[in-house]
Amino acid sequence: MTVSSAHRARKSFWLSIIGASCFTLFFYLYQPRAVTLTLGDLASIPLEDHVRTRSNTTSLLLQLLSQVYGGKEPHRLSCDSVQGNARLEDKYGYLRKQNLNILLGGNTFNTEALLPTQLWAIAELMTFLHSKTIQFGASIHESGSTDKTATLLNQVLIPLFHHIGMDPSEIFVTTNPVGPDWKKIPDDRVPILADLRNLVISHLKNAEVHYDLLLFFNDVYFCVSDLLELLHQHVQQRADITCAMDYHSAAQFYDTWVARDIGGNMLWKAYSYDHKPFQFHAPSRDRYEQRLPIQMYSCWNGMLIFDAKPFIDDVIFRDGNKTRGECRESEASRICKGGRIASSSTLMTVDFWKVNRGRIQMLPAVAVAYNEDVYEGRRKINAPQKTVVGNETIQWQQAPENVQCIGYHDNVYEWWSTDYKKDYLKK
Incomplete structure (x- = not known):
């Protein structure tokens, strides 16, 4: 074998190795697989990629709630879902065509027992109404709670808003250990109630x-x-x-x-x-x-x-x-x-x-x-x-x-x- 032919053989060998490696890497990166998103991952996802299907949103909500409760799903009220609900679609589907910017607002204190129910309803509302003409923001404030209210707001509600596609600059959610x-x-x-509600508005x-x-x-x-x-x-x-x-x-x-x-x-x-x-x-x-x-x-x-x-x-x-x-x-x-x-x-x-x-x-x-x-x-x-x-x-x-x-x-x-x-x- 001449030097030239040996050189070409070695070059062909390494190109085949590199090609195989690239294919393997491509297959690994793009093959469908389950992904567990951390809170940091959610915050870093580009805004244009935030909108998820309703099923993905509810799956994520269950995952976030389970993380707060040690792998267990907390109790919530039994409600009709919007997913596949022809009655709700027929009556309220037209709302997606409205031009509306809606601020979700509230003051909360020791509401851990009902928050899973509220979070579920809010998530369903936002995904049901998702359209180019409706935008949501949030101004929700907690103070002085002794249960998991603050944790649920920080570790479930805020990541949920990011996931659904709420503009991060429109998420005004605060917690305070002193009420x-x-x-x-x-x-x-x-006057105390007035001050708390004025923070919302x-x-x-x-x-x-x-x-x-x-x-x-x-x-x-x-x-x-x-x-x-x-x-x-x-x-x-x-x-x-x-x-x-x-x-x-x-x-x-x-x-x-x-x-x-x-x-x-x-x-x-x-x-x-x-x-x-x-x-x-x-x-x-x-x-x-x-x-x-x-x-x-x-x-x-x-x-x-x-x-x-x-x-x-x-x-x-x-x-x-x-x-x-x-x-x-x-x-x-x-x-x-x-x-x-x-x-x-x-x-x-x-x-x-x-x-x-x-x-x-x-x-x-x-x-x-x-x-x-x-x-x-x-x-x-x-x-x-x-x-x-x-x-x-x-x-x-x-x-x-x-x-x-x-x-x-x-x-x-x-x-x-x-x-x-x-x-x-x-x-």
């Missing part, structure tokens, strides 16, 4: 995304069908605030402090043992018995959707202003009622009315609860109590002339109050 001292000054319950002002809706949830059990119905009715009714109904027993409504019918009254007489709401407003009671949407003066009820614009402009959660004679109610009532009565929730409602955002509705068909057994019990009896003959579409009315004030002073709720405020909508 508010609720016992130090019991009368400060309303602060992201609406600071975010690069212009949000259309805020979906706010408390420590309640809910399924994805509840979330979809809430969003569906908010869109169809062109509402400004859409509330669920929350229960502390299967037959008894919970959030009586905030809720006022469109006549400005509580839903029950003080100390009434009648479990049927809307004792002062017969048209609302009729719609309740048919499980049709009902216009309210104010509501909160554990889970609700807000139009985001009033918060972006100037509405905040706040305490009542004593010098202006505002009723000291829930911070939520104040937002709905327009700033003149008093609960960060009640006052929030007031402030919505004051900026001409009084399309506030409550959905008897969406029943949530603070206890799993209560949720299950209510689900069994929440069908319409009479034949549905009414029009589902609300005929919106103006604000009532007077609104009943149930104040809160010295850690006491003034349920006996007959105080009605007339000038509550003055600016």
